[in-house]
Amino acid sequence: MPRAGLAPASVTAAGAALADEVGFDRLSMGLLAERLGVRTPSLYKHVAGQADLAHRIAVLATTELADAIRDAIQGRAGSDALVAGAHAMRSYVRDHPGRYAAGNAARVSGPDDPLVPAVERVLASWAAMLRGYQLAPDQEIHAMRMLRSILHGFATLEAGGGFQIDASVEESFTWMITFIDDGLQATTATRRALAR
Amino acid sequence: MPRAGLAPASVTAAGAALADEVGFDRLSMGLLAERLGVRTPSLYKHVAGQADLAHRIAVLATTELADAIRDAIQGRAGSDALVAGAHAMRSYVRDHPGRYAAGNAARVSGPDDPLVPAVERVLASWAAMLRGYQLAPDQEIHAMRMLRSILHGFATLEAGGGFQIDASVEESFTWMITFIDDGLQATTATRRALAR
């Protein structure tokens, strides 16, 4: 019997690709094994089980998402950075719905969990982007949470087919980001006016 | 063997309660049967299977959510209605995370699916609330989608333990709703200024 040349990373990558195809909730060890041309028990030589596989996919997805957002924001500031970052995130979720679902389902297992730095990188990119708006320090956390809520909410509703009405989802997204941008600028402007 | 006096509605209600306790993803037929003091196969006399049970819980949750939002908005307008409706939704998801997850996982099965009118009632309440801001007609759909995104996103992130930093989640929510309210009012004001 010839070897398939698998490794934890390649199994994880194949699992992520499969999750994107069939949906994270339909991902099974048997299906993944079949896709890799191997029998189910062989997978256990590379990942500890389904929970481990899901967690590895989550780390992969979060890392990829962090990269995508960082690259999009790179060299931009203010509105440009917000628009670019937001679109990068939406694109990522649309292209990789299964991985993103894995990322949402994952829970941090301990202090050494590689998911922790991956999540921190995503948050750091958003924080860097928001810095361009020069918000009051005590408002940054609120703005950050709002941003995460709106982007995560839009992405998951879109992925779940939640936007049924026949109106451009693209247009709604742009409108929404403009709305947030205007509001953030107004928040800063108000603060400056009060400081005078 | 005495009868347990079950019915589709009571099985659904018990399933919803159990989902809230242990999480929607951990809900199983066996666990629900045990909770109801009955053997697993007996449940199939009342619901067609796990998929049917999940769908019934989704309909229940969506209906309850629609009621909660309608009651909160009742008799209020503008900012008051937004604040009340948003808080009602957040409270509902915090109190019933399992049901809400069932609602999110559900897909409309056909034109006679009772999930359809339930979802429509939720959307109708949000539409009624937004009417108080007197937005331009072509902006209403965008505002609606933004509102759904932000509330759904915040609720799911909160339910999933996504807000780790030691800052008041309550305060963030209030800040966020105020931000949206300000933006909606500014949108209307801008339109009025332009109309002059």
Add this chain to the structure above:
DNA sequence: CTCATTGGCTAATGCTAGTAGCTTTTGAGG
């Protein structure tokens, strides 16, 4: 060339959803 390690396999276990078919309760109508 040797041989320990690694990665594949088959076989078997256990858990969960779901089905078949039997029995008892229930309640409507004689």
Add this chain to the structure above:
DNA sequence: CCTCAAAAGCTACTAGCATTAGCCAATGAG
């Protein structure tokens, strides 16, 4: 009060998926 058909429980069983045990061949360092 009796009859009896429908409904609601039960036990026993099947099927699918995750996982484990244990075997054997491929690999590569010495």
